[in-house]
Ligand SMILES: Nc1nc2c(ncn2[C@@H]2O[C@H](COP(=O)(O)OP(=O)(O)OP(=O)(O)O)[C@@H](O)[C@H]2O)c(=O)[nH]1
């Protein structure tokens with residue numbers, strides 16, 4: 001038997017799916033979280049007579065008629081793959097709107113069971129929806145559920161199994177097209193008949209009161225900054241930061257290397273192999289994993305923030321600015337998802353129907369600092385700005401600024417057509433679930449450790465080898481004679497405009513394309529071979545290469561140049577054309593160089609009162625980029641005129 005879960009976005013499909021299958025698919029308190037269908041087997045606890053029951057979670061849809069590609073997936077799946085039964089998850093807090101989709105599902109010709117979800121929210125609002133009346137009006141079974149607490153789910157599965165047995169022919173496929181306005185009328189009637197308001201609704205809802213402050217036109221952004229600041233401070237000053245300090249200083253800094261060295265000595269391991277293991281593998285991976293506790297706390301807090309409904313308000317605040325650059329609220333969701341990882345972020349652009357808008361979002365989403373960039377931020381803050389918790393949040397604000405300016409530029413240099421209108425929907429605030437945040441945190445931590453012990457480990461081994469050997473494969477005494485040094489030196493000139501001097505900086509930036517965490521581990525391997533201090537010590541070895549200003553510029557360079565290869569792969573598949581991929585990557589490189597040069601050169605001039613290395617090349621680069629930009633704008637303008645498009 002196969003059950004499909006269908007319903008409006010944010011109605012709780014994935015929450016229900018996770019509950020009955022034991023999976024941990026991504027749940028977020030906003031619309032459009034799931035973009036691909038997911039299939040799994042029903043958990044033992046919910047099985048009936050040991051029958052194998054498959055459950056499919058689908059992307060949310062407001063209507064069967066395909067507006068966006070995921071809605072098309074819903075329709076295609078429901079219509080073509082025809083499950084034995086559809087569980088239609090109806091958001092009880094948005095009854096009327098949800099029923100629109102329900103009535104369309106009823107016409108497909110497959111048994112439908114309605115799960116009237118978010119029963120707890122209905123109760124809290126002092127409302128009641130009559131299950132019996134709804135069931136008789138729709139002509140299908142209705143079960144009240146609370147997906148988060150698994151209330152009513154067992155009953156739901158049983159009733160769904162029953163519904164399967166009903167002769168499918170009783171579900172006549174209506175060939176008569178009901179118009180949307182007619183449907184709306186029918187739905188309104190049904191909702192009116194089943195809905196009971198028990199308490200006075202004229203009092204302003206709690207959500208609305210809060211929104212007047214946090215989603216305010218002017219205060220919204222500063223409040224977001226303060227919230228992020230609080231989150232970062234809590235992560236850095238709290239148990240996460242403390243544990244990371246311990247991991248970095250003691251555990252990965254002394255205890256483990258000593259134990260491993262002693263062990264390897266005791267079995268007379270070849271000294272080269274010993275160095276490879278201790279300095280390469282352990283040193284590199286340790287430098288990244290050391291930040292794990294801090295990052296786990298961050299993810300925990302971010303998950304709480306998201307679950308509470310606050311992140312959707314951030315989307316509303318951004319929406320205002322985004323409209324100005326020709327992007328809609330739809331572009332914000334990929335960016336919020338991208339704050340975890342750019343890959344699902346870029347994939348989330350599938351909800352955008354306008355191809356130009358989608359491409360623009362694909363180019364801009366990787367600018368949001370993802371989880372892999374957090375260790376770089378943590379490292380640079382610890383070394384150059386010890387005790388300041390503003391660095392982390394400032395990076396997000398910088399990212400927002402860069403995204404908006406980049407958007408404005410993209411709009412000018414490419415010829416975009418229609419702008420879509422999209423109304424962002426605000427979920428109700430709710431007490432965030434600690435369990436949910438905890439699961440999210442563990443999930444992210446698992447991913448982090450997996451990445452550290454696979455791709456980062458392999459890369460570190462390679463980096464260690466390349467810094468210890470010359471091109472003729474002879475071990476070198478002096479690192480600067482190594483393979484890596486020669487590659488780094490080759491890249492070196494490119495970094496001069498930003499005042500970055502040293503082949504190590506080029507080498508680290510390159511390994512960062514494999515995985516951004518590698519920037520940290522490459523520094524660990526390269527610099528620790530020559531120094532006794534731990535890499536992340538305030539004022540540690542990195543200060544030989546950077547001033548605080550150029551350090552911040554290097555951070556920006558790693559954030560705003562193209563993302564890691566895996567994310568570039570995602571960009572490629574969503575762009576749908578190589579030409580656009582290369583345009584996008586070129587744009588990202590230009591932005592990364594421009595932002596880093598501006599911060600390093602202009603920043604140093606203002607703060608230290610004197611130009612730094614590479615001032616002239618920096619200015620030449622900026623001038624070159626400006627001229628290039630000017631030419632592109634002129635070209636686009638000409639094209640606009642020939643196409644007869646007004647701007
Ligand atoms: N209060 C309450 N919240 C719920 C319930 N079920 C789900 N939620 C919350 O609703 C939000 C959306 O849940 P999801 O499971 O991601 O919704 P979805 O239908 O899969 O959404 P899309 O993937 O965007 O279509 C999350 O914040 C859930 O915690 C419920 O029964 N009660």
Ligand SMILES: [Mg+2]
Pocket residue numbers: 013014015026027033034058059060
């Ligand atoms: Mg979902």
